[in-house]
Amino acid sequence: MTPPPTVPAVQTRSLGRIFGSMVALRSLDLTVHKGDLFGFIGSNGAGKTTTLRILATFLTPTMGTAEVLGLDVVKEADRVRHLIGYMPDFFGVYKDMEVTEYLDFFGACYKIPAAQREKTVADVLELVGLSEKKGSLIGALSRGMQQRLGLARVLIHDPQLLLLDEPASGLDPRARIEMMAILQELQRMGKTIIISSHILSELQSLCNRCAIIERGQLIYSGPIKGVKVGVTEARAFWVRVAGAPETSRELLLQRPETESVESAEGRLKVVLKNPDDDGSFIAETLVQAGQRVLELREDELGLEEVFLRVTKGDTQ
Amino acid sequence: MNPVIQRELLEQCRNPALFRLRLISGAGAIGALLWGITVWAEMQRSGNFVFGPWGVLFSEGGFVFGRVQMVLTLLILALAPTLTADAIARERRESTLNLLGLTPLTPSAVAVGKSAANLLRALTLWLAALPILTVPFLMGGVGGRQVVEVMVVHGVILLVGLAAGLLASAVSTQFRRALALAFVLELALLVGVELVHMVAVVGLQVVLSISVPTSRPMELSQTIHLVSRVVTGEVMRPLPPGFPVLSVGQWLASLGCLIGAVVLVGWLTILTAARRIARLWKEEPVRPRTLAIQRELTRPVLFPGWIRQQQRRRLAQNPLVWIQHRSVAAALTRWGWIFIVILVWMLIATTGGWMGGFAGQWSVPVWMAPLLLMGGMAFSAAGGFRAERENGTLELLLVTPLTLNQLLQSRWSSHVREFLFPVMLQLSLSIYVEGLWRRAGVDYSRFNWWLLMSLLTLPAVGLWRGLRARNFVTAVLSTVFWGLFLPGALAMVVSALGNPDYFGGPAVLQGTGVQFFLETRLDWGVLPAAVQFLIGLVALVLVRRELVSRQFAHQTSGGG
Structure with a gap:
């Protein structure tokens, strides 16, 4: 029924x-x-x-x-x-x-x-x-x-x-x-x-x-x-590690899931190839390599940014 | 140049309302001229002088001059406060007054700037009508003294009206309230001018040892006497025996004192407005005393328990009637108009001895008080939905379960109730006096019909125009046009069609039933009442349609 x-x-x-x-x-x-x-x-x-x-x-x-x-x-x-x-x-x-x-x-x-x-x-x-x-x-x-x-x-x-x-x-x-x-x-x-x-x-x-x-x-x-x-083109995560980030960047670039890694303000922005990937490999890779992970969070678009992307700014 | 004057003049150049006001001023003068000539011609033809034996003393130009300047004076009385009543209020609403406070301008400079700019504006309106005033002068019979007196009275009323509007504008942020307050202040300031004038004349007599050849020296200074002669169109009528005949020197001295008095009162008013602006710049919160007064004004004094019970019952029955009844404005309107009716009758009773005997004296309140009341009704009704439209509550009321008919019926009945007691008082006094007149064969009952029908129909016309018009002044003027002027004009045309005298031959409706009806029962007081009734019914239908279409909402906020 x-x-x-x-x-x-x-x-x-x-x-x-x-x-x-x-x-x-x-x-x-x-x-x-x-x-x-x-x-x-x-x-x-x-x-x-x-x-x-x-x-x-x-x-x-x-x-x-x-x-x-x-x-x-x-x-x-x-x-x-x-x-x-x-x-x-x-x-x-x-x-x-x-x-x-x-x-x-x-x-x-x-x-x-x-x-x-x-x-x-x-x-x-x-x-x-x-x-x-x-x-x-x-x-x-x-x-x-x-x-x-x-x-x-x-x-x-x-x-x-x-x-x-x-x-x-x-x-x-x-x-x-x-x-x-x-x-x-x-x-x-x-x-x-x-x-x-x-x-x-x-x-x-x-x-x-x-x-x-x-x-x-x-x-x-x-x-x-x-x-x-x-509106999100690719999934990305922000990572902050103790010490110089260059080693971590090299490690993550070697992973097949990674599209690109950019360094900005002492942090790394890791962009994934597959948006369905949950990004858990990032922590796994870094911890196994003995890196101390201080911060790991998804790069989420704010509603304001979403709004700007989906609208053209036209008024009537 | 004072930047406030510059800005005001620039704004006025771009404001189409000023052109409309000039048009009204000129058209009013032309209309008055035609009216004066028509009435004079009619009196000549029929030999029926409305004002009895005094009429024979009127020359052609003198009679027309009296009528034309009377209309101009009434226009100045009505329009002068209108020009300044929104001068500061609008700056407050649009939050630009505080910006002026951040500049090196002083409060006095702002007040003077606003006054000067609007004085220039008023002078352009006056100049638009002035050429018409010269026509009766050229017709002959108008003396230099009368012309100067009229000019001085126009100047007095203009300055007093502008000053009253400015002060009211500094007190209230709402244009409607400021305008109502401005009219009250205008009357109060005229009394103030009268008092200052009296003191000045008496002082002048003492200082210069001028001997006045009369047992009543105070009559020299009677500003109100002079103003009322101008307002009632009787400036050309000779003064009755007993009134002092002034020499040229005494007359000039009296007028000089009058001009001095109005300048003094005007200056004091501008200073008061400037002080008020200074307080506004400090953004002082509402004084507890003001709040307490507001509370007291809405709190029942006699039988508070019973009155509260009645109010609760009224709220349950019809909340819209309740809200109208409880407001301070409604109470002030009700009691204020009762006061004004009594004041008009008392003033004429005590100062109208120069009006040509019993009938002449007592005819004035019989037509003047109804005209004032009808103007007040138009003013009040045109603002009926205005406040709610401006503060947004009309939109809220229209999405409650209240029906449109409830909304309309309650608002209409509220306006009728506001004026019911003053109208009944006026009708009672008028009918009593007319009873005394009837023996003399004088009939003024047409004003009673007109007033009674206005009480019923003007609220409907005002509500309709208030929703239609974009600004309040237009709403009031169009209410007066549709609710009062048009019925009067239509009735006069129909009357003329049935009257052979108007066309110098057989009447257009000669021999018809309509002519018989016009001649026997309907004078031009009942006929406008009938036309008013029809216009009132149509207005009710139209105001309902306005509310259904929600057109007013697009005018204020548009679709977003």
């Missing part, structure tokens, strides 16, 4: 959106699974915000379809709105309101009963670390705190899917790290999160899957590791 097909959190088919004469999004096929922390990467004007706005039911697509947890975002927009939490790339706050009033207001907009709202507001404030600021005027909060408040608003109706557009933009390093920790906690709680960001190094450590988009077209969608494999 075949198991029932799992409904993806997000599925778009040939999704497109045109603004006047500008094609913001063209034939986007995207799938995000439940429980994913999904990074959405692209240059300015690539179509990330448009995609998120369509998924949030704010914009309607010009062509194609988009489904959130099996519901069409156009035909069943009302039901979709209960399931998603959307945080745009601006604050969207009433600065003359108190923190609790603001959350209470949006709780009422999502039709949460009054008796339940008070506890929900307290819970989400606790989750984003703003409990101490509950009586403060929003205008008096720092940028980082307003960003947290935005996240609290997104969570007020306990959505299953979070659509976060640049949630860490403009935050200081500490606030960014704290924001990322909150997102990881939310993923552990079972939320699916789509996050668009320009800070790729953070997405690399945060997300399990990602999509890269350029000029409204999807370039890659899948696991983070997959995109690196796709």
